[in-house]
Amino acid sequence: MISHTLSQQQQKGEDASSTRPPISLLALIESAKSLTNLTEITAASPLLQGLIFAAEDFALDLSLTRTPALTEFLFARSMIATAARAANLPSTIDLVCTTYKSTAADGSPPAVLEEECRDGRRLGFNGKQCIHPSQVETVERIFGPEKDEVKWAVRVVVADEKAAAAGRGAWSLDGKMIDVPVAEKARAIVKKAEICGFDVEGLKREWAHQEPE
Numbered sequence: 001m002i003s004h005t006l007s008q009q010q011q012k013g014e015d016a017s018s019t020r021p022p023i024s025l026l027a028l029i030e031s032a033k034s035l036t037n038l039t040e041i042t043a044a045s046p047l048l049q050g051l052i053f054a055a056e057d058f059a060l061d062l063s064l065t066r067t068p069a070l071t072e073f074l075f076a077r078s079m080i081a082t083a084a085r086a087a088n089l090p091s092t093i094d095l096v097c098t099t100y101k102s103t104a105a106d107g108s109p110p111a112v113l114e115e116e117c118r119d120g121r122r123l124g125f126n127g128k129q130c131i132h133p134s135q136v137e138t139v140e141r142i143f144g145p146e147k148d149e150v151k152w153a154v155r156v157v158v159a160d161e162k163a164a165a166a167g168r169g170a171w172s173l174d175g176k177m178i179d180v181p182v183a184e185k186a187r188a189i190v191k192k193a194e195i196c197g198f199d200v201e202g203l204k205r206e207w208a209h210q211e212p213e
Helices: 002-011 032-036 038-042 055-062 071-086 111-123 133-143 147-165 180-195 200-206
Strands: 025-029 048-053 091-094 171-173 176-178
Touching: 025 032, 025 038, 032 038, 032 055, 032 071, 038 048, 038 071, 048 071, 055 071, 071 091, 071 111, 091 111, 111 133, 147 171, 147 176, 147 180, 147 200, 176 180, 180 200
Parallel strands: 025 048, 048 091
Antiparallel strands: 171 176
């Protein structure tokens, strides 16, 4: 339907980009059938930009009981994160945290939200659904790059450029080996940091002296 609408606009000579932002689709994975059809879903449309795990619907479809550990969703979450990465989709959005009201005296976010975010990030998700404005700050903080992480990534990128110029493959930083996969991970972190508003250029100037060890 969307492709047909865009085609009709082009035929009429309408410039859709001047009247509204580009269309992006996010596919909700919410059933056993959708899980087994991930390859077809990720290739269904060039407008598809990501996958979302709809845990509550998935639990209903499989008659699962949601537990605090979320182990009953581990297989599905791993498949979704892997499929999104394999299809080079930029967004992989994890399940909703149903706990959103703080019980702490200082009003701090529920600990379960922070743990779910960290767990999702470890599985390969790069975002999380929010059902209340109070969840947004925690989700952005955990899924965004951390200061120490960005500093490490900048140091790697600066040193890796020097290593490449010298014809070196693997090298080390702070006693740990840096090879192509690690260097590419560092570049991805730097790119995310730029999007998130970090002063990456300032860090590059600060660590311009970094050499591959």
